[in-house]
Every structure is written in C-alpha cells, then in structure tokens.
Amino acid sequence: MKPEEILQLRERYLGRALSISYREPLKIVRGEGQYLFDEEGRAYLDCVNNVCHIGHCHPRVVDAAAGQMATLNTNTRYLHDHLVEYALRLAETMPGDLEVCFFVCSGSEANELALRLARSATGRRDVIVVEGAYHGNTTGLIEISPYKFEGPGGEGRPAHVRVAPMPDGYRGTYRYGDPESATRYAAAVADEIAGARADGREIAAFFCESMLGCAGQIVLPDGYLHEAYEHVRKAGGVCVADEVQVGFGRVGSHFWAFETQGVVPDIVTLGKPIGNGHPIGAVVTTRRVAEAAHTGMEYFNTFGGNPVSCAVALAVLDVIEEGGLQARAAEVGAHLKSSLVSLAKRHPMIGDVRGLGLFLGIELVREAESLTPATREAAEAVELMKDRGVLLSTDGPLKNVIKIKPPLVFTWENADELVAGLDEVLGEIEQKAEM
Ligand SMILES: Cc1ncc(COP(=O)(O)O)c(C=O)c1O
Structure with missing residues (x-):
C-alpha cells in the first residue's frame, strides 16, 4: 500500500489517539541491527529504539521464537x-x-x-x-x-x-x-x-x-x-x-x-x-x-x-x-557523549548533554541564561536528521530534549555519523534563526 492509503485506512479504522512520527510519516518494512529500511530500501540509522535492544530482528531471537512457536x-x-x-x-x-x-x-x-x-x-x-x-x-x-x-x-x-x-x-x-x-x-x-x-x-x-x-x-x-x-x-x-x-x-x-x-x-x-x-x-x-x-x-x-x-x-x-553488549554500551556511549559535549561548544543551542551509556539526552535552549526551551528547533532537528537517514525523537516536559537510545549494537562509527549529522543540522537551524 502507498503511505497515503495506509494513512486513510488508519483514519477510518483506528482510534485517533494513536500518533505517528515525522511530518512525512515513514513506511518501514524491514529492520536489521541498528537499521530500519523503508519500502524503497533506504536505510535509516535507528538512534531511538530501546526496544530492539540487541538489534532489530536479531537472528538468535527470531530462531528462538520460531523454534519454540513450532514446538x-x-x-x-x-x-x-x-x-x-x-x-x-x-x-x-x-x-x-x-x-x-x-x-x-x-x-x-x-x-x-x-x-x-x-x-x-x-x-x-x-x-x-x-x-x-x-x-x-x-x-x-x-x-x-x-x-x-x-x-x-x-x-x-x-x-x-x-x-x-x-x-x-x-x-x-x-x-x-x-x-x-x-x-x-x-x-x-x-x-x-x-x-x-x-x-x-x-x-x-x-x-x-x-x-x-x-x-x-x-x-x-x-x-x-x-x-x-x-x-x-x-x-x-x-x-x-x-x-x-x-x-x-x-x-x-x-x-x-x-x-x-x-x-x-x-x-x-x-x-x-x-x-x-x-x-x-x-x-x-x-x-x-x-x-x-x-x-x-x-x-x-x-x-x-x-x-x-x-x-x-x-x-x-x-x-x-x-556479545558483551553492556561493555559496548559503556564504550560507545562514552565516546558519543564526549563527542556531543564537544559539539555543544560549537552550538550554543545545546544547553545540556546528559545520560549514561547509550541512554543520552541533548537539551536544546534558545538562550543559556533564561533556559528558554528550543522546542520548535528540537522538532526541526529531528525532522532534518530523518531526511539525512538518522532517526531520533524529542521528549521532556518542554519537548526540547533530543533522545538518544539506540539498539546496543550501535557502533563507534554510527556515533560519529550521528554527531556529524547533528552538527550540520544544528548549523542549518542556527543560520535560519539569524536570517
Ligand atoms: C518508564 C516506562 N514505564 C512503563 C512503560 C509502559 O510500557 P509499555 O508501553 O510496554 O506498556 C513505558 C513505556 O513507554 C515507560 O517508558
């Protein structure tokens, strides 16, 4: 089905209280490791799914489920x-x-x-x-x-x-x-x-x-x-x-x-x-x-x-x-956090970088003194990152915190890709604000 068709059917047959992520919703058809794939085969780096903890569709889990299901x-x-x-x-x-x-x-x-x-x-x-x-x-x-x-x-x-x-x-x-x-x-x-x-x-x-x-x-x-x-x-x-x-x-x-x-x-x-x-x-x-x-x-x-x-x-x-995934969360998480702390030095909009392991948050503010929440900017950053193939979301009472909680198979290189993307996207948002 085309995304528009699915949206229509959702509207017709599902309760209105369900929400959908992103301005242009994604139709995801497959998952593997830290990646989700849309119907055209485009890969998205999943930085926010703490449910598929050991990676989407992990073969050990699939085998365990299928084997027991058949028994x-x-x-x-x-x-x-x-x-x-x-x-x-x-x-x-x-x-x-x-x-x-x-x-x-x-x-x-x-x-x-x-x-x-x-x-x-x-x-x-x-x-x-x-x-x-x-x-x-x-x-x-x-x-x-x-x-x-x-x-x-x-x-x-x-x-x-x-x-x-x-x-x-x-x-x-x-x-x-x-x-x-x-x-x-x-x-x-x-x-x-x-x-x-x-x-x-x-x-x-x-x-x-x-x-x-x-x-x-x-x-x-x-x-x-x-x-x-x-x-x-x-x-x-x-x-x-x-x-x-x-x-x-x-x-x-x-x-x-x-x-x-x-x-x-x-x-x-x-x-x-x-x-x-x-x-x-x-x-x-x-x-x-x-x-x-x-x-x-x-x-x-x-x-x-x-x-x-x-x-x-x-x-x-x-x-x-x-797989030593706890140690990996510690190692990759520490690298990611320190990279985000460095990023904050270039982007005053990043008011706070916090978290432990692979459970991190970036709080965006318009101004450091007043801590005015950059809610719109946080939502925009999430959209622009999605356009770059990186999935994030926002939360917190002011909806100005970008959440990072990827599957634990997330790599050092994935962390670098995320930070490089955020660097560009926050730069774009800052430039727009100045214009
Ligand atoms: C901290 C916390 N507790 C409980 C729940 C509820 O879990 P579930 O959605 O599996 O019912 C959630 C879900 O987001 C949660 O974040």
Whole structure:
C-alpha cells in the first residue's frame, strides 16, 4: 500500500489517539541491527529504539521464537523448563534478595502488578511519583503518571497520588554543582510523605525510574534514590524501580540502572528490551514483599511467561552476555557523549548533554541564561536528521530534549555519523534563526 492509503485506512479504522512520527510519516518494512529500511530500501540509522535492544530482528531471537512457536506455546499452568530457567537467569542478574519473578506482557502490566503488590503488601493505596514520570497506559497507571494526567486529555492529579519534584540538575530547583542536590531532592520526597500524613494518608509505594525517560533523559543526582528510599522505607512504603526503559545493560556501567544509585529496590519492573520487541515484561521482587502481598488470589496471565516469550527472553540475555553488549554500551556511549559535549561548544543551542551509556539526552535552549526551551528547533532537528537517514525523537516536559537510545549494537562509527549529522543540522537551524 502507498503511505497515503495506509494513512486513510488508519483514519477510518483506528482510534485517533494513536500518533505517528515525522511530518512525512515513514513506511518501514524491514529492520536489521541498528537499521530500519523503508519500502524503497533506504536505510535509516535507528538512534531511538530501546526496544530492539540487541538489534532489530536479531537472528538468535527470531530462531528462538520460531523454534519454540513450532514446538509448543501454552501457559504457566503446565511445567516447562523455559519459565524456571528464565526466572533463575533473571534473578541471578539482580542484587540482594530480589528473586521472585512474575511474567507479564508489557511494561504497563509490570507496573500495574507492582502497584498491586505494593498495595497488598502494605495495606495502603497512595503512591509517590516523580514529576514528568510515565509508568504505563492502564487506568491505574495513568493515575500515577504526571506525564499523562497533567498532559493533553489528562484529568489532573488524583488524591491518592503525590508528585515529588523532578531531580533535574539542569533546570530544576537544585542544579549541577550543588553538592546537596540529592539530599534536597530526596527531602522533597520526605515532604510528600509528610504531606500525605497531614491529610491522614499513608504511602504504599514510591515509583521512580532509575533514569528518567519521558521526563527528558534525566540522570538522578548521586545518592538520590538511596536517600529517597530511606525516607520511603522509614514511612513503611515500598520502593519500586521502573527499569522498563533503562534496564538490561543500557547504562553501560551496570546491568540495572538502579545499581548506579547504589540501591536495592523492593520491586523492579521490566519491559521494552526484555524481549527485543516480543511482548514480554516482568516484575522481580523479594520473597518478603511477595509473601506480604500474597492474598490467596491466584495470579494468572494468559500469555505472561509462556514458553515462546521465555525462549525469546533467554535468547536476549544470551546475546547481551555473549556479545558483551553492556561493555559496548559503556564504550560507545562514552565516546558519543564526549563527542556531543564537544559539539555543544560549537552550538550554543545545546544547553545540556546528559545520560549514561547509550541512554543520552541533548537539551536544546534558545538562550543559556533564561533556559528558554528550543522546542520548535528540537522538532526541526529531528525532522532534518530523518531526511539525512538518522532517526531520533524529542521528549521532556518542554519537548526540547533530543533522545538518544539506540539498539546496543550501535557502533563507534554510527556515533560519529550521528554527531556529524547533528552538527550540520544544528548549523542549518542556527543560520535560519539569524536570517
Ligand atoms: C518508564 C516506562 N514505564 C512503563 C512503560 C509502559 O510500557 P509499555 O508501553 O510496554 O506498556 C513505558 C513505556 O513507554 C515507560 O517508558
């Protein structure tokens, strides 16, 4: 079908709430490694897809899925090796006594289950989240996602949700260079606990991504989660690390991004990269939380933990380990970040370069002093990069942060291509602004 035909059919038969990337939408028909191909065979360097973590259509994943699909696919009510093999492998990647796994089909299902576990374990309902956070698409998660409840169509903050300030070192209340910023931002979590108490309410859980994605690729200040977790635990709450975007070695230095903060959460939620595009998600928690949350109600998920999903997830772990992809994220990510920092010296529009491993963000501003967001320019840069065959996107509350989170097979040369393209594109945008 021609793109126009597809657009017409989408309009006719799909809900209007679905969005499409780019002014001129792309019809992508094939993926391989870090590349996507349109119907004319043009290759696009995918710098933003953190779902196809080990590369699009990785042959090991394809073989694992096809092989298991041709043998058996059923549910967790039968004994199967893959389910326990994967649970064991996943638990082995986790620190502390995080070892009880639940398998689901998406990041949203993982967070929804985490919410339920936290509520059952504490007998409470309220949740603290961080400004700008997105935790998923269900009704219960929209309620704890400021990104949604404060955004278009949102209905505002529900009474059972409290929002802690985003620990943004560039634009937030406490900025880079403030040695107390982690303590101060964590104290703001304590303030939310106190605020809830003043209203006669108690906190069940603190949900926080280990690096903030939709909020604009924010690296938490060192020690933030450690102190925030202390406040939450002292108040009897459960600490949930949402690793849906940032897990599985993407941050380079560690397998899990929460490890960069030196903490062990009570519940970890996983999605996107876990199945390299196959719909699987997971919740990993401690025996203590799992037991406290056990009400006697059966947990059944028709597709969660099926043999095909587990075969896929096992193949993903194998490839990350055998291919040294975490180390690669560290190495290529460090090179890319330092190149972007150099680029910022030539382009004043780049206000901040931040991130860890292959999870980076470039915040564009019109003016360094006022931090006026260069929202239009960020969108334009993404369009012009697409015209050059490089796929990026924007995010953050002001939509002025260019996100970089490519498959981990991204190479040093890919990083150079991205930076050279950005150099040209930002130059073009700056020139236009001067005219
Ligand atoms: C941090 C975070 N948590 C949860 C989700 C929800 O995951 P899914 O779209 O797989 O339901 C997302 C999706 O973007 C996310 O970014």
